[in-house]
Structure formats: C-alpha cells, structure tokens
Amino acid sequence: MRFSDFHIHPDYSIDARGSIDDYCRRALEVGIESICFTTHYDSNPKRIAQDAYWNFKGEKVRYSDKLVDQYISDIESARDVYAERGLNILRGLEIDYYPGVEKETERLRSVFPLDFVIGSVHCINDIAISDPREAPGYFNSRTVDQMADDYFNLLEQAASCLLFDSIGHMDYYARFGGKYYGDDMNKIEIERFDPVFHKLIANRIGFELNTNPFKRGISDFHPSRKIATRAFSIDVPFSSVGSDSHIPDELGRGLTEAFDFLEMSKITPIFPRKQ
Numbered sequence: 001m002r003f004s005d006f007h008i009h010p011d012y013s014i015d016a017r018g019s020i021d022d023y024c025r026r027a028l029e030v031g032i033e034s035i036c037f038t039t040h041y042d043s044n045p046k047r048i049a050q051d052a053y054w055n056f057k058g059e060k061v062r063y064s065d066k067l068v069d070q071y072i073s074d075i076e077s078a079r080d081v082y083a084e085r086g087l088n089i090l091r092g093l094e095i096d097y098y099p100g101v102e103k104e105t106e107r108l109r110s111v112f113p114l115d116f117v118i119g120s121v122h123c124i125n126d127i128a129i130s131d132p133r134e135a136p137g138y139f140n141s142r143t144v145d146q147m148a149d150d151y152f153n154l155l156e157q158a159a160s161c162l163l164f165d166s167i168g169h170m171d172y173y174a175r176f177g178g179k180y181y182g183d184d185m186n187k188i189e190i191e192r193f194d195p196v197f198h199k200l201i202a203n204r205i206g207f208e209l210n211t212n213p214f215k216r217g218i219s220d221f222h223p224s225r226k227i228a229t230r231a232f233s234i235d236v237p238f239s240s241v242g243s244d245s246h247i248p249d250e251l252g253r254g255l256t257e258a259f260d261f262l263e264m265s266k267i268t269p270i271f272p273r274k275q
C-alpha cells in the first residue's frame with residue numbers, strides 16, 4: 001500500500017518539535033512516500049497576541065512573509081535532497097478558519113507556491129477550544145446545542161470559501177467537548193454534518209482523515225469512522241490522510257488503519273494527486 005501523510009507540523013509551529021529534515025528521514029523509515037508540511041497559520045486579528053508566532057532557529061518570532069518564504073524554501077531544499085530517495089515532499093499550511101480569513105488565505109495562495117492548504121476550525125467565538133486555559137470560558141457558557149450551532153456554522157463557512165484543498169479534523173469539537181458535556185455530546189446528531197457535506201460536494205473540496213486519536217490510544221479518526229462513512233455514502237470528496245504529527249515519532253501513526261479503512265470503503269484520496 002502507498003502511504004502518504006498530508007498533515008505534519010515541523011518545528012516552525014511553536015507547538016511542534018523536529019525539523020523538516022527530521023520528518024523526511026522518519027518518513028523514509030516508516031515507508032511513507034509522500035508528505036506535506038502544514039505549519040499552523042493563525043491570523044485571527046483577535047488572537048494575534050496568542051497565535052501569530054512561529055519558531056525560527058529556536059526563537060519564538062512573529063511570522064511574516066519573509067519567514068513563510070524561508071519555510072517554503074526549506075521544504076523545497078528537502079524536496080531536492082529527498083527526491084532521489086523516493087520521497088515526494090509538498091508545501092502546505094494549516095490555516096485556522098475564522099470569518100474574514102478568506103482575504104488573507106487568498107493573498108497567501110497568490111504570493112506563495114502552496115501545493116496544499118488545510119482549513120481547520122480550532123476556535124469558536126475566537127476562543128481556542130483546545131486550550132485548557134481558554135476552553136472552560138467557552139464551553140461553560142454554552143449548552144451543547146449552542147456549541148454545535150456555533151461550531152457547524154463556522155465549519156460550513158470554511159467549506160464554502162473555495163480557498164482550501166481540505167477541511168481538517170471535521171469533528172474537532174468532539175475531541176474537547178466531552179469533558180464539559182459528557183453524554184450530552186451524543187445529542188449532537190450526525191445529520192448536523194449534512195449541510196457541510198453538501199457544500200464540500202458543490203465546491204469539490206475534500207475532507208481529511210486525521211489520525212491524531214491514535215497517538216492518544218483511540219482507534220478512530222477525526223472525523224470518526226461513522227461520520228466519514230456517512231460522507232462517503234453521499235460521495236463527499238475525500239482529500240487526504242494526515243497524522244497531525246507535532247513530533248517526528250508521531251509520523252505514520254494510524255496510517256495503516258486509515259488506508260485500510262479507505263480501501264475497505266473503496267475511497268481514493270485526491271491528494272497526493274496522481275501524476
């Protein structure tokens with residue numbers, strides 16, 4: 001089976017470790033033939049103080065076009081070095097979705113030669129639901145239905161903007177909401193995804209299968225098998241598999257399970273595109 005991993009955070013992301021080169025070596029070790037680096041790009045003006053930083057040479061710095069340029073050229077250098085060893089390397093970003101990010105995404109795509117861009121909802125009402133310091137302020141003030149309304153509204157907008165190649169971890173709320181809502185999370189009906197699916201179909205945008213749960217010992221994906229199966233049943237485009245690695249050792253985790261699931265479901269990812 002031909003493995004690819006299209007969701008990787010090298011140490012340009014402030015929450016990641018391992019250089020582009022470290023990840024490339026690891027990819028060869030674990031038998032992955034195509035990878036895409038997808039450093040976080042979080043440009044929400046209401047969150048600049050928390051989010052608008054990258055690592056560069058061990059320092060936390062405000063990202064800039066100059067730094068994005070450096071990142072792209074680091075990937076291109078690796079691409080040249082590793083091509084002859086059979087590793088295909090792509091240039092990407094994971095862009096945090098918030099209403100208004102469209103303009104900046106369009107600009108980035110016109111300025112930089114990006115092969116693949118993930119759009120992901122990480123924040124609701126400008127609050128990072130993954131951050132234990134911020135999340136209680138959001139979840140404790142919203143019922144489970146209100147949270148779902150907020151989340152799916154954002155997800156549908158991300159699926160509508162035509163600027164992403166993939167929608168990242170579509171059921172991200174499920175990873176963090178359980179702690180606050182317990183069994184009430186089951187009240188969120190799977191049909192909530194349908195309007196998002198229809199946007200993806202209309203706009204020919206895919207969703208990813210994110211294997212992040214495997215590093216936490218959970219044998220499922222984001223979105224879950226159940227949600228992905230519903231998407232496949234109505235022919236929602238499928239973009240890619242990604243480990244969401246933040247350290248090189250995580251590369252490849254869950255990929256066997258993901259590609260087995262895709263094979264069983266008779267689904268071929270759009271990315272990497274066939275040459």
Ligand SMILES: [Zn+2]
Nearest residue numbers: 094120122168
């Ligand atoms: Zn993400």
Ligand SMILES: [Zn+2]
Nearest residue numbers: 007009094244
């Ligand atoms: Zn990510």
